[in-house]
Amino acid sequence: MEAVQEHELTGWRKWFAGIGDQCVFFTSFLRNIFAGDFEWSEFVRQCYEIGYRSMMLVGITSFIMGAVLILQLRPSLVSFGEESMLPTTLAVSLIREIGPVITALICSGKIASSIGAELGSMKVTEQIDAMEVSGASPLQYLVVTRILAVTCMVPLLTIIGDVIGLIGGFIALNITDSISYILYFHKCVAAIDFSDFLPAFVKTIFFGFAIGFVGCYKGYNSNKGTESVGIAANSAVVTASLWVFVIDAIAVQITSILFYK
DSSP states (O other), rough: OOOHHHHHHHHHHHHHHHHHHHHHHHHHHHHHHHSSSSSHHHHHHHIIIIIIHHHHHHHHHHHHHHHHHHHHHHHHHTTOGGGGHHHHHHHHIIIIIIIIHHHHHHHHIIIIHHHHHHHEEEEEEEHHHHHHHTOOOOOOIIIIHHHHHHHHHHHHHHHHHHHHHHHHHHHHOOOOOOOOOOHHHHHHHOOOOHHHHHHHHHHHHHHHHHHHHHHHHHHHHHSSSEEEEHHHHHHHHHHHHHHHHHHHHHHHHHHHHHHHH
């Protein structure tokens, strides 16, 4: 019994120690944003690697999601004689919730894992230690640029994904019905209010920061050994995905209070 209690206490100690390490890492990140010259070239390169190279995956997924939503919603709305509400329903659901969350989960799987594996391999091969010895700041060069790049790129990828999702819905709707693209997109735009777009856009910024921060933290603090690289990548995906749902739940509650009373 005492051994079980000691094991539980050890688990709690590790959990609190991890929170403390993350707070220290977050403080170091904030301090290095304004310390010295900002690495603009590395930031632009990371924006290209993170944003442009993820666009194809986000676009394909969003297109399929828009088409599937139309095909799933149509029988229910037709049974109520409200098939004309299909563009409106798709636009609101895609902009408010489905688009941001799906894009964030895709980025969690692709971006957080790649950052965790990349920094983890640099930790294992002692490249980060070599940067510290040479006088360079690995936090400023490796961590700050990646976190800020993910924070900027996830909202842009979400907007692109929303537009492609609406296009996918238009094509799927014309498989069974016939609607002009002018009428379809007019209904979509008319259904979207500023209170729909703003909260969704703001929470994608937090999604991006969480994904970048988790990926950098897991990779930068991975243990020595090749096995730790895979552990860091896997842990980054799981933790980032969990944070996406937590942030989304909090954002929905705040949005409901402020905008949807």
